[in-house]
Amino acid sequence: QVQLVESGGGLVQAGGSLRLSCAASGRTFSRYAIGWFRQAPGKEREFVAAISWSGGTTNYADSVKGRFTISRDNAKNAVYLQMNSLKPEDTAAYYCAGAYYGGSYYSTASVYDYWGQGTQVTVSS
Numbered sequence: 001q002v003q004l005v006e007s008g009g010g011l012v013q014a015g016g017s018l019r020l021s022c023a024a025s026g027r028t029f030s031r032y033a034i035g036w037f038r039q040a041p042g043k044e045r046e047f048v049a050a051i052s053w054s055g056g057t058t059n060y061a062d063s064v065k066g067r068f069t070i071s072r073d074n075a076k077n078a079v080y081l082q083m084n085s086l087k088p089e090d091t092a093a094y095y096c097a098g099a100y101y102g103g104s105y106y107s108t109a110s111v112y113d114y115w116g117q118g119t120q121v122t123v124s125s
Contacts, residue, residue: 017085093121
Protein backbone atom coordinates (compact mmCIF):
# COMPACT_ATOMS: atom_id res chain seq x y z
CA GLN A 1 0.00 0.00 0.00
CA VAL A 2 1.16 3.55 -0.70
CA GLN A 3 -0.14 6.94 0.36
CA LEU A 4 0.31 9.89 -2.00
CA VAL A 5 0.39 13.60 -1.24
CA GLU A 6 0.60 16.28 -3.93
CA SER A 7 2.11 19.71 -3.48
CA GLY A 8 3.40 22.60 -5.54
CA GLY A 9 0.20 23.96 -7.01
CA GLY A 10 -0.59 27.64 -7.09
CA LEU A 11 -1.44 30.67 -9.19
CA VAL A 12 0.80 31.49 -12.14
CA GLN A 13 0.56 33.70 -15.21
CA ALA A 14 0.28 32.22 -18.66
CA GLY A 15 3.71 31.25 -19.95
CA GLY A 16 4.99 30.57 -16.46
CA SER A 17 6.14 27.36 -14.80
CA LEU A 18 5.28 25.23 -11.80
CA ARG A 19 6.68 21.99 -10.46
CA LEU A 20 4.28 19.62 -8.80
CA SER A 21 5.50 16.99 -6.39
CA CYS A 22 3.90 13.70 -5.43
CA ALA A 23 5.34 12.42 -2.17
CA ALA A 24 4.74 8.83 -1.20
CA SER A 25 4.89 6.83 1.96
CA GLY A 26 5.60 3.12 2.00
CA ARG A 27 8.65 1.01 1.28
CA THR A 28 7.30 -0.31 -2.02
CA PHE A 29 7.00 3.05 -3.78
CA SER A 30 9.59 2.05 -6.38
CA ARG A 31 7.23 -0.72 -7.56
CA TYR A 32 4.48 1.71 -8.50
CA ALA A 33 3.85 3.44 -11.81
CA ILE A 34 2.76 6.99 -11.09
CA GLY A 35 0.32 8.93 -13.19
CA TRP A 36 -0.76 12.55 -13.11
CA PHE A 37 -4.36 13.43 -13.89
CA ARG A 38 -6.23 16.71 -13.80
CA GLN A 39 -9.82 17.75 -13.46
CA ALA A 40 -11.27 21.15 -14.26
CA PRO A 41 -14.68 22.25 -12.92
CA GLY A 42 -17.48 20.64 -14.89
CA LYS A 43 -15.11 18.39 -16.80
CA GLU A 44 -14.07 14.78 -16.50
CA ARG A 45 -10.74 13.78 -15.02
CA GLU A 46 -8.16 13.52 -17.78
CA PHE A 47 -4.76 11.89 -18.13
CA VAL A 48 -1.73 14.18 -18.12
CA ALA A 49 1.40 12.04 -17.81
CA ALA A 50 2.69 8.77 -16.41
CA ILE A 51 6.01 7.18 -15.55
CA SER A 52 6.65 3.46 -15.26
CA TRP A 53 7.58 1.84 -11.97
CA SER A 54 11.20 1.61 -13.12
CA GLY A 55 11.25 5.17 -14.41
CA GLY A 56 12.40 3.87 -17.76
CA THR A 57 9.44 5.05 -19.79
CA THR A 58 7.14 8.03 -19.76
CA ASN A 59 3.93 8.92 -21.52
CA TYR A 60 2.17 12.25 -22.06
CA ALA A 61 -1.17 13.53 -23.21
CA ASP A 62 -0.92 15.33 -26.52
CA SER A 63 -2.10 18.54 -24.89
CA VAL A 64 0.98 18.73 -22.64
CA LYS A 65 3.63 17.03 -24.76
CA GLY A 66 6.70 19.21 -25.08
CA ARG A 67 5.65 21.43 -22.16
CA PHE A 68 5.41 19.02 -19.20
CA THR A 69 8.02 16.57 -17.94
CA ILE A 70 7.43 13.76 -15.47
CA SER A 71 10.29 12.30 -13.46
CA ARG A 72 10.82 10.25 -10.34
CA ASP A 73 13.36 9.92 -7.56
CA ASN A 74 12.80 6.59 -5.86
CA ALA A 75 15.41 7.38 -3.22
CA LYS A 76 13.19 10.25 -2.12
CA ASN A 77 9.90 8.44 -2.73
CA ALA A 78 8.80 11.23 -5.02
CA VAL A 79 7.53 11.92 -8.51
CA TYR A 80 7.61 15.34 -10.09
CA LEU A 81 5.69 17.07 -12.84
CA GLN A 82 7.56 20.02 -14.29
CA MET A 83 5.08 22.24 -16.10
CA ASN A 84 6.40 24.91 -18.45
CA SER A 85 4.70 27.31 -20.86
CA LEU A 86 1.51 27.05 -18.88
CA LYS A 87 -1.76 28.01 -20.51
CA PRO A 88 -5.10 29.04 -18.98
CA GLU A 89 -6.54 25.74 -20.17
CA ASP A 90 -4.11 23.94 -17.87
CA THR A 91 -6.10 25.27 -14.92
CA ALA A 92 -7.37 22.30 -12.91
CA ALA A 93 -6.93 20.25 -9.79
CA TYR A 94 -4.00 17.91 -10.36
CA TYR A 95 -3.87 14.44 -8.85
CA CYS A 96 -1.17 11.81 -8.70
CA ALA A 97 -2.06 8.15 -8.65
CA GLY A 98 -0.21 4.87 -8.19
CA ALA A 99 -0.52 1.50 -9.92
CA TYR A 100 1.47 -1.50 -8.68
CA TYR A 101 4.10 -2.57 -11.23
CA GLY A 102 2.30 -0.44 -13.81
CA GLY A 103 3.61 0.88 -17.07
CA SER A 104 3.78 4.40 -18.44
CA TYR A 105 1.00 3.41 -20.86
CA TYR A 106 -1.44 3.44 -17.94
CA SER A 107 -3.51 6.43 -19.07
CA THR A 108 -6.88 5.37 -17.70
CA ALA A 109 -7.85 6.45 -14.20
CA SER A 110 -9.55 3.16 -13.38
CA VAL A 111 -6.29 1.17 -13.47
CA TYR A 112 -4.77 3.18 -10.63
CA ASP A 113 -5.22 1.90 -7.12
CA TYR A 114 -4.15 4.83 -4.96
CA TRP A 115 -4.80 8.55 -5.28
CA GLY A 116 -3.66 11.73 -3.62
CA GLN A 117 -5.95 14.51 -2.49
CA GLY A 118 -5.02 16.87 -5.31
CA THR A 119 -3.37 20.27 -5.67
CA GLN A 120 -4.89 23.24 -7.48
CA VAL A 121 -3.17 24.86 -10.43
CA THR A 122 -4.57 28.15 -11.72
CA VAL A 123 -3.13 29.83 -14.80
CA SER A 124 -4.20 33.40 -15.42
CA SER A 125 -4.25 34.97 -18.86
